[in-house]
Amino acid sequence: MGKYQGFTFESFQRWRRSFELGAWPAFFAINTVFNGMVSVMDHPDVPRWEPWVWESSSAIVSLALMPALIYVSRRWPIRFETWQQNLPLHLFFTLPYSLIHVVGMMALRYVAYAIAGSHYDFDRWWKDFDYEYLKDIRSYFWIMAGIGLYRLWVMRFQGEARLLDEPEVGPPVEPVEQPERFLVRKLGKEFLLAAREIEWLQASGNYVNLHVRSRDYPLRATMAGIEARLDAQYFVRVHRSYVINLDFLVEIEPLETGDARLLMRDGVKIPCSRRYRAALRDRFGQSTAA
Template sequence: MNYLSHFQRYKFNYEIIVLFCYFFINATVLATSVLMEESRESSSLVFDTREPFVWEYSSAVSSILLFPLIVYLLRKHPFQWQNIKQSFAVYGFASVVFSLGHVGLMVGIREVVYLLMDRRYDFGNLGFELLYEYRKDLWSFIFFVIVIKGYQFIIMRLQGEANPIEIGESEHSVDKPHTNLDRLLVKKLGKEFIIQIHDVEWLEGSGNYVNLHIKERIYPLRATLTSLSAQLSTQGFCRIHRSHAVRLDMVESITPLASGDSEVKLRNNKTLMLSRRYKDGFKQMFER
């Protein structure tokens, strides 16, 4: 397994680790900077040395909790330059919601921690502090949007994006009905190559994309798992879970579980869950 395949397999885990490391390293640096600045200006600190860490870590935790909402916003309402006024309105409103959510979570965490320290937390003048925090949160919101879009662009360039091809025709939408989908055109790092549908081992739903798993490689295809699995049912693919579908001739064994679900082991040693909701349809297609 090469580095890209390894990253694709554990992509979510790496993203979580990097996210936590960034926020908490940044919070630690900011907290220690406050202590160093205070000690440089006077020989005795005028506040509890724990306070800067409470301030910065509460902000970091709040940002982490809100970060998935920014990802969701970019997925559901991507910024459109051709409709820039509406996009600015949506993202401007989202920045206000982000700031209010950040302040609310942050103050709530501080209130609890200060209570445990037998102290009282004073947020200050509400109007002034909200404006002060929004000034910082707006820049953080813009920074997060740029980082997320840049990261998605790099990942897409590295792993390539698949587009359906119909025999004798140009590229088309995978949601187009009655389409004989048997090949995919993959664009990767400025190159194009074709993969066959019968090489796909299993499908994984990921928001507006379906990840096609082919021999330890993953190619995203812009589609829904519902539409794609239905379209490929005539080619031996079957939906077995709300998040994935499999090519039936890849199935090696099925192990029933006490919960009523089952584990499906593929010939590539990948194990997927067969939920009770899709069990009857799976059995019918498998027996057929």
């Protein structure tokens, strides 16, 4: 389970960060080359360097705006259950996106034209802002679609956790307030994950990642909400974004700042805030003594 066209999700994880950092620059570079060639053919009456300046300046600003778009897509995702609420927000976001894009690319073009000893006509482009805005709306939602499809692919092959549903008839199979197991869906299949197997949890936007045997299973919940439902005998908050399972804690390394660094059994180091350090030290001592 987990194989896809000759590779596993675990192998993809090793170069996932490099892929995510390089995918959008590669996309905009390729898009610039093709758009530049088309623009040169569409404007035979202008020097050949000008269409390349137009396309490359647009791509540079678009690439610079990607971190903001990725944040917006995470903060207000467009999913089946949220699109009615979040789509109007995204339509509103297209306006500042387009304004920043147009102003930024015009500034770059002004510099490029000045270096070439020429003059850039601002007025012509401002008069065509409605045209640019329509193009930016299309680009905005194409980018959102790309981010969403990639995230869907990752979720499908990584797996996504959720709490067990309460049955419509009869008593629940799990304690409602303190679940012993989570239901994980992966590659169209479902299996149960024991809460005691979770090594640590990390807040990530609208999700909490459940880390189990070098894998992360996103759970759609808040850290405060899920922390309150975990067994306090084993799980303890160590940071605004982290909860750990004491059974998997190996070492507490004090830092000069008053914070600490926690070494987990799998070799991962997790930050521990000063406000949680003393309580953790007491709990860790009790845990090892037991």
